[in-house]
Amino acid sequence: MLAIENLDTVLDTDHGVVRAVEAMTLTIAQGETFALVGESGCGKSVTALSILRLLPDNGRVDAGAIRLDDVDLVQLPEARMRDVRGRRIGIIFQEPATSLNPVMKVGDQIYEVIVRHTPLRGAAARAKVIEWLVRVGIPEPQRRCDDFPFQMSGGQKQRIMIAIALAAEPDLVIADEPTTALDVTIQKQILELLRDLQAERRMALLLITHDLGIVAQMAHRVALMYAGQIVEVAPTPEFFARPLHPYARLLFGALPEAAKRGRPLAAIAGTVPPLDRVFTGCRLEERCPRAMAACRSTLPELRGVHADHQVRCLLFQAPFAAGAAAGGSPLSAADPEPKPMARGAPRAAEPASESPLLLVRDYRVHFPIRKGLLKRTVGYVKAVDGVSFAIPAGRTLALVGESGCGKTTIGKAMLQLLRTSARIDGTATLEGRRLDELRGAGLRLARRRMQIIFQDPFASLDPRMRVAEILEEGVASLRPEIAAASRQRHVAELLDKVGLRREALARYPHEFSGGQRQRLAIARALAVEPRLLVCDEPTSALDVSVQAQILNLLAELQRELGIAYLFITHNFAVVEYLADEIAVMRAGRIVEAGAAAKILSAPAEGYTRELLAAVPRLKRAA
Amino acid sequence: MPKIVLLATDVALLVLLAGLAAYVWHVRRTPGLRATWRSVLRDAPAMSALVLLSVCLLIALLDSLHFRPLLPQAAGAANDAAAAYSTRSYSVLDQLLKRQLEGTEKTYSAPLAYRQFTKDSIEIDGRAARDYPRLVHGGAHLTDPERQWLADLVLRSAAGLAGGLLAGLSMALAVVALRARMLREDFSAAWRAVWRRETEVQWRAILFTAILLLGAFGWIAALWSVYHVLGTDRTGNDVLFQAIKSLRTAVVIGSLATLATLPFAIVFGILAGYFKGWVDDLIQYLYTVLSSIPSVLLIAACVLIIQVTIDKYPNLYETGLERADLRLLLLCVVLGVTGWATLCRLLRAETLKLTELDYVQAARAFGVSDLGIMQRHVLPNVMHVVLIVAVLDFSSLVLYEAVLSYVGVGVDPTTPSYGSMFNLARTEMSRDPTVWWNLVAAFGFMLTLVLSANLFAGAVREAFDPRARAFRPRRDQRQPGGARRHGSRETAIAPAGGAP
Known part of the structure; x- marks a missing residue:
């Protein structure tokens, strides 16, 4: 039904012309779910925007055709394109909070689409709106259709978005990361809704995502993208059972899983090449463990290996495949298994007599709600409401829960960042000292023992400071006794420790990629030699391959330096891979806590079971 | 040897220029x-505006170097008598335009x-x-003005215009040649690059403006030596000269008053947003409260106080110019003290946003002092707003000064200004x-200055404000790049026939 042929899309940026999508060829049949998967910046979203002709002003389709039932969308005049959008192709965006008009009732927003694209008017269209609200699972549709978006939860907003996209009953729906901004339990519901609607309406669904778990659950066929090109297309079961392209194999190796505990993840070395240059060889060549001499000089083509399974790799092209096969069949050659990692702290239970590094008892963080001229406190938001846990030295406690459950607040409160803005009750004891009673020099000392890594590596480094200044700031503030010269030496050693080159010292944060920035943030935290590191979703802004690098680094640092981690996350795969103990949070309280293995295999609480069931998983033949 | 006079605003303007030079140096290093x-330099209108602004700044600078000429010794005075200086101060610009x-x-x-x-009553034939x-x-x-006037005008205009344009053109050629030498290109390639706007800096716009400007200069220069190009005012002063002299007042007000708002706005804005x-x-x-008081009223009150104070101590000033200048400087201060609310509000909002960012939180977790955070993390990150x-x-x-002077609470009456x-x-209009020429001259000059400043400000805003950053197509790289890629892609795709 939709056929994209040799599509090239370019973006004109300040740094030059970026070929965001190149030689894209794919077809989607009616009733099919086709997943476009890849890491950020690989061209997934640009493909979606190219199909809808909604590219930003600096983007344009350079060559190729996008045929929707034999009409080439690229050539269509804008006026007719407007009929295609919404009527023939619907789109669901990632962020439901910003894709709905905040000052328009949700019913009116659906109504608008129905009136624009269907002959229904007035009461009939109104009835259709209610019908759609029922269909996407909004309770009390008669009343809720007069609600504004802010009166709805994130999941409900995404349901409205789906209703808007489907209201004109399009033949093709593009879902661009439809659940990335949502919690796992909501994600599960939304994905189920999409699957049901698709089966019911026989529409084609182009699902764009970075999450291989979602792909495994949802898609009939998968296209894996790398650096602007499709590198592998296959039916989903085939793709997960027998990935052919080296990049696909690398990705699977980099996924954190419970089975890989105690072993380093197979992180992919290097970075994605910038797309503003002309390639003469394979784009993966620099990072590929199976690169041959020819890879540097020959452009690989997307070629059918067998029915329905295409790969863009020289290993599967005629003159080279034979040579590669001589050293072992490309299909059976398994990546070398990473060696198990010796853990500094033994996995067995610690001696009971040893007191924990951090002990938290009945901790409460209440944010006051102030009102009126004199800003009197009229009530409290109970972000954290009676939480107790303990972290032994050198171990990892994962604090998991959905957004808004108070897990980040705990992290910040531990670091005494909320003293002025919230009322804090209960005790937190670090190495026998009550944190909340510390002032001045004592607090500075405690801060040396405890540091934080933030989620967004782009917001956590001051853009106007050089790396050297960023790294030295903490040392200068918390350990003023160290002289400037030895401080610089110390900082340079830190860079080695997190795997960055020393040239980085003179550069600014914006010159680094997300993964490198996160390494810098880790180096900054390590600069004061803490015993406890609060990791607030340290990998959720990163791609899988980079996530693997950071997780490996964290594990290695724990082994070498014996640092304890308070690992705040919503990503269960990471938890399964990394955590020694788990505390599941909900609405400011800990629902269940205990050893990781026990909670993951035999959860006692219903909520934990619900969470675990909602996580999309790969069922891949090992 | 004339006596050099340093007026308060002269010093301020020179310091400001030095600061500007230091900033340019800092930019080059960062x-x-x-x-x-560089993205400002790519904006053609902004570059034309920059040329005009630079000329205005140059004129203001020439008008800011004051001195008092040595008077010839009085007849019969002793040889070792103390040198006497004129009671009037002149600027370098006055000296250059002495005839006017x-x-x-x-x-x-x-x-x-x-x-x-x-x-007027005149004597004709006795x-x-x-x-x-x-x-x-x-x-x-002119000996026979009725017949000679038009011919003389046309001839002088043509000569002046031709001379100016020629000078402009040769300057443009020199610039392109210099560019070619620096980039080691041949001249025609450099010329093509400039003409097709393929250069990093919009040289075409700059050179175009410069040529037109030099043409206008040549024209004016040719006529100004013998005519009053924009007529004379009621007291017979040359209007064009007055308008050019007013440039300095406008530049001084615009820059110093802006500068005077900054300390209040920055300190209060960051303190409010941080704490x-x-x-x-x-x-x-x-x-x-400040922004609820009608600002004209507030400024009028301040200016009247200043005026009374100045008039009370007439012995403090050696010349009338010094007195007028002090009033100008204090007017700038008054404008600054009363006008910081808008920037303060913006900076407060920006600081509120910044303090929630992770890097500020990280600095807090490191126990960096509040002052340190404001200095190192907040201030550099709000400088683009400033x-x-x-x-x-x-x-x-600049516009506000005109309003105030029009109302009569602006600069000293002896200071030339558009207001x-x-x-x-x-x-005169009645x-x-x-x-009409007095009004038209003031209007034209002021419009040029303010429009240039606005165009330049627009480009600066676009470059520094991430939300306002609009896309600018880079025409140069499109065609060759596209063609090249096409060739290679087609060869790559051709054999892949097995696509479904």
């Missing part, structure tokens, strides 16, 4: 800033006229009569026939 400014400064007429005369605008007398300086070289709570409340009340607002404020303050010119024009 890669991030350099990239941002001293070539005053009796009263009004129209642009390029050779006769006075009003009738009899007293009322007629339009010949001007003392304007067109004085929140009662500090925020206090500062907010302060600027809310820069944008400062550049935008420049033009609005004073507008004020005079009020009565005459019949109308005396």
